[in-house]
Amino acid sequence: MNYPIYLDYNATTPCAPEVIEAMIPWFGEHFGNAASKSHAYGWVSENAVEEAREQIANLIGAQAKEIIFTSGATEAINLAIKGTFDLYKGEKQHYITCQTEHKAVLDSIKAIEENGAEVTYLPVDNKGDIDLNLLKSSILPHTKMICLMWANNETGVIYPIAEIAELAEKNDIIFFTDAVQAAGKIPISVKGIHLMAISAHKLYGPKGIGVLYIRHNHSLPKPLAQIHGGGHEKGFRSGTLNVPAIVGFGKVAELRRSEMVTESDRVEKLRDLLENKLLSFPDTFLNGSQNRLTHITNIAFGGVEGVDLLRNVCQKVAVSSGSACTSISPKPSHVLQAMGLDSDLGRASIRFSLGKNTTEQEVMDAVDWVEKVVLELRGK
Incomplete structure (x- = not known):
């Protein structure tokens, strides 16, 4: 497959x-x-x-x-x-x-x-x-x-x-x-x-x-x-x-005891690259503080319908809109709701979480695909 x-x-x-x-x-x-x-x-x-x-x-x-x-x-x-x-x-x-x-x-x-x-x-x-x-x-x-x-x-x-x-x-x-x-x-x-x-x-x-x-x-x-x-x-x-x-x-x-620190540093660089590229898109916002795990970024994309965004992005990049247990729900994440995000932005938010097998090329390819999807959904 x-x-x-x-x-x-x-x-x-x-x-x-x-x-x-x-x-x-x-x-x-x-x-x-x-x-x-x-x-x-x-x-x-x-x-x-x-x-x-x-x-x-x-x-x-x-x-x-x-x-x-x-x-x-x-x-x-x-x-x-x-x-x-x-x-x-x-x-x-x-x-x-x-x-x-x-x-x-x-x-x-x-x-x-x-x-x-x-x-x-x-x-x-x-x-x-x-x-x-x-x-x-x-x-x-x-x-x-x-x-x-x-x-x-x-x-x-x-x-x-x-x-x-x-x-x-x-x-x-x-x-x-x-x-x-x-x-x-x-x-x-x-x-x-x-x-x-x-x-x-x-x-x-x-x-x-x-x-x-x-x-x-x-x-x-x-x-x-x-x-x-x-x-x-x-x-x-x-x-x-x-x-x-x-x-x-x-x-x-x-x-994990032997590799987590060096692996965390490596993944953080890739996460920051992904995050900075995605946040350079117009009308995008970071959900959460900087005091967080080094491999996660959660980003809201304004001006798009959340269900369409997730479905289209996942054709080429496997991501989720919340926890795996609730990722198919059309409802906005309870976490983002508690943080005060409005329902539309909550539904149009994606959690990107990187890991041991993630490469810089994958990050750049993911950015290109997400940009294509977002622009198409915004009609641009």
Whole structure:
């Protein structure tokens, strides 16, 4: 198939060749169930899982025993939020989150809100930033969790995680962060964080495997399991472990530790080239602040219909108008709406996210194609 240029690395990434190579033996030769404790097939798989657990822990500055495997970040987010709500069942509960969180967070929060939780949805300014003073003033005596992402999946805006963690610690509140877009892209640490979700397929690993970091040796309690049956993963998440994917996650965590800084610098130069070229078009605007991930730009194109823009651009350049989960929706992005963008500009905004395989030639070809599409849609 003749694929278009791929500039949608925030939706997913291709598995690194080293990751594929590392995974292959675990589909066939080493097929044992990691929970089979009585023979060598199980022991070998269990050892591989524990090695991967250590590799992933090293990526985020955690201990191996704090890594709980899930089917992906969505499940990890559900476990963190709903598991905490269930833990405090019967008590008055208040949660603080933000209007621009990923839908996996917002829908999980909505579910507990429908079951009695109070929720404060923090607004953002026109750059996508939150107000720490407003966060501080939103804390109530019965606030159980602050739930804020590390970096936004649509704009790349990075939140002041260290300050949020300090505020949560000072008030003895659980701090949960969705670090899916940050892990493996920028150096991160679990210092002061109680719960963190990450996913392999956003950092050149396989789909279908994620992690919930759960802080160990702390007075604040841990979430209750949402999936039961067998007591796997210290009882937090039952189910036969996906050993090939876990091995792949471990391998890519190791790779990203060694390459993310130099790769980030390379991609930032390409992102800036793309961004500057696109913003030289008349009636175009950058969505988001400069304090963001180095591989993302989100640009609004005035004077065009959003659905036509996305459909035509994607003929030769694979991009999205928001998160992959909502990219086919004709509605404007909830993130851009929260930032105050009007509906027409919100629909006519495109997220470009670059990655390891992006070349300068691809960037220049993408600019030429987007310019052609925009000019045609504007009737020029």
